[in-house]
Amino acid sequence: MNAVGSTAKSAPLLEVSEIMLSYGKGAVGVSDVSLSVDEGQVVALIGPNGAGKTSTVRAISGFLPIEGAKVSRGRVRFDGHDVTNGLPHTLARRGIAFVPERMKIFPNLSVRENLLSVGHLPGRAERTARERRVADLFPELAERGRELAGRLSGGQRQMLALGRAIMSNPRLLIVDEMSLGLHHSLQPRLFRAVRDLARTGAAVILVDESTGLNLDVADYCYVLGNGMVRAAGEPDQLRKGDLISDVYLEG
Ligand SMILES: Nc1ncnc2c1ncn2[C@@H]1O[C@H](COP(=O)(O)OP(=O)(O)OP(=O)(O)O)[C@@H](O)[C@H]1O
Ligand SMILES: [Mg+2]
Secondary structure: OOOOOOOOOOOOOEEEEEEEEEEEOOEEEEEEEEEEEOOOOEEEEEOOOOOOHHHHHHHHHOOOOOOOOEEEEEEEEEOOEEOOOOOHHHHHHHOEEEEOOOOOOOOOOEHHHHHOOOOOOOOHHHHHHHHHHHHHHOHHHHHOOOOEHHHOOHHHHHHHHHHHHHHOOOOEEEEEOOOOOOOOOOHHHHHHHHHHHHHOOOEEEEEEOOOOHHHHHOOEEEEEEOOEEEEEEOHHHHHHOOHHHHHHHHO
16 A cells, blocks of 8 residues: 555655666666555566566665776656765665665674664663664564674574664665575564565665565565666555566576
């Protein structure tokens, strides 16, 4: 369900229009991707290996892996502003939180220090409220707050990466391959946490190569293949046909 509702539809929070992401020296991450995400909406971005999923969210978040990489065509609009080729910290300040694949945590800081290591923390009351929100979602993080993050299990590290993103109270949360390498028993909690965040009005993009719980929690889904959007629709609609498997088979 789209929290924006069915009446008087406002502009989407995020609007990606016909972008090409170039890595330089002729390497192209995506050649033509358009998508939009509303407030309170969970969007799944799926597609086979090398389809351009990570490139798309790099273009949105500004986290480009190499110098010279840039959006060379099209534009990205966020909250009414043109943010094409924006710098990561500028985009973070606007409310875009990006949890990259193989989560970035600081192993030599404590769990709590990791949670507080987001760029712009608010005053104490709001900070405490956000810490409580994370503790409600992932009690083990609160229990192990003083321990070094490097001692956490893989699943707990992913919780920490997500918790840290939630501490920044994002307007748009992007998680690349959230369930990769995670024991399946942990996955429902992480996806539920994402769904809960969307209920508070945040927009979410979940990037995954595989389909599963991501499609269960998503309101809308884009299927990428060969650097382009090959199919889009509500997950149930997409699941009915052969569209998804066709795109995966073509690679
Ligand atoms: N740093 C880079 N330099 C040059 N080309 C790159 C770079 N990163 C990705 N690419 C290319 O961009 C294209 C899309 O890759 P991308 O990582 O975005 O796909 P993906 O859908 O996230 O795949 P995966 O399922 O493997 O994560 C591929 O052809 C890839 O080789
Ligand atoms: Mg990827």
